[in-house]
Amino acid sequence: DPLRVVFCANATHALNLAIGGLLRPGRHVITTGMEHNSVMRPLRSLEAEGAPVTVAPCSPQGVLDPADVERAIRPETALIVATHASNVVGTILPVAELAAIAREHDALLLVDAAQSLGALPFALDDLGADLLAFTGHKALLGPTGTGGLVVGPRVDVARLEPLMRGGTGSRSESQLQPDFLPDKFESGTLNVVGLAGLTAAVDWLLERGVGEVRAREIELTSRLLSGLGELPGVRVYGTRDARRQLSTVSFTIAGMEPGGVGRRLDDEFGIAARVGLHCSPLAHETLGTYPVGTVRFSLSAFTTDADIACALEAVSRLAKTASGMTSPS
Structure with missing residues (x-):
């Protein structure tokens, strides 16, 4: 559903939207030992406000054992955040297995696909991710200043708070933020020129395969x-x-x-x-x-x-x- 794709300035923006929009004090989150600061900095900030963070260890090669994530699950675990592939060594993490763990324990899975989208052939359903953050300027070959957050059907949009509020071009008669996708999270004028460039890049990539x-x-x-x-x-x-x-x-x-x-x-x-x-x-x-x-x-x-x-x-x-x-x- 294209309406479930929220355009953002980059993957950092998308990750902050997902993490900050979902976590509250007392809600536990699990992440991995291979994460970028675009994940760790918002998590550490929320940890200081009362949202506990557990880092599941990875091997010295960057390999994650999903069992280490499952062992970290608590009754209050609300979110698992994992990179799809490391930006340092490229190691691919087993996100499909993490999705199964998240579902079993009634948690959500947020995947940082900044490195992988456009580099690996997959669909959101293949991964089982509930939220997927991406950037346009890496393997998708688009301009900087483009990216987005894909919001899966298991996510209760009413519980996901926007990072900012303002003009959306919709419901202009109301002084309240729209409550539907993608408008709830797309305040202000988007980078339309950049997104046009991203469209051209994705067309080229899909044509080549x-x-x-x-x-x-x-x-x-x-x-x-x-x-x-x-x-x-x-x-x-x-x-x-x-x-x-x-x-x-x-x-x-x-x-x-x-x-x-x-x-x-x-x-x-x-x-x-x-x-x-x-x-x-x-x-x-x-x-x-x-x-x-x-x-x-x-x-x-x-x-x-x-x-x-x-x-x-x-x-x-x-x-x-x-x-x-x-x-x-």
Whole structure:
């Protein structure tokens, strides 16, 4: 039902809408050890107001055992929040299993699909999610400033409070906020130009096929993971299995700070990489890379074989320099 898609400025906006709109003091929430600060910061804020938070642990590869979530369930558990895939190492979490747990215990499941929507072929029904937050500017290939929250049929809209209230273009005769979807949560003028761009991007993606994009990214990610893993002094994090993760690859080089690696990749090789903690300190604690972080490569539908070869050559040269085997060029 398109009326159950609430457009937002980004996934952070959507996550805050869902978390802040549902949780109240005394309502328990469970999340995972691989979450982005877009989940953790609103949860910690609400925790300070009396909504207890339990973090289910993940393995050092970012893998979640659903049994750890089920063990954390309490009678007052209202919400489970989980990323679909890590923004640090790409590890895919078992959200369908979490959905079954949520239903069994009369809780809701909120999925952070910022990384996965457009990268993995799935439908909301496949996941069993009650709420799904997404952004337009990542795997959906759209402009920044676009995103949304998909509200499933198990969610009582009357219990979901809006983040803000104002003009909606509907029920203009009333000074009260509309109580129906999506208007209840779409106050103010939306980013219409950005959403038009997102529509064009999604049309292109659907024409090519998300499954085809995923298959190609698995191939390239496998090559990158394998190549990095063979380089002396380079450590790769996560599952190191392209079928169990997205095309997000994190690594470090012995003897070099991630920030220094990123600068040299940019300056000497023209390669853009994200370095540090990636707005996910909890995930880095899980991976054992806190507080320094990692270097992150992110592949896309437009990444080529030549890009992978160039990246591997660049990291190889930097690793040799760090180990003193050769001088920088």
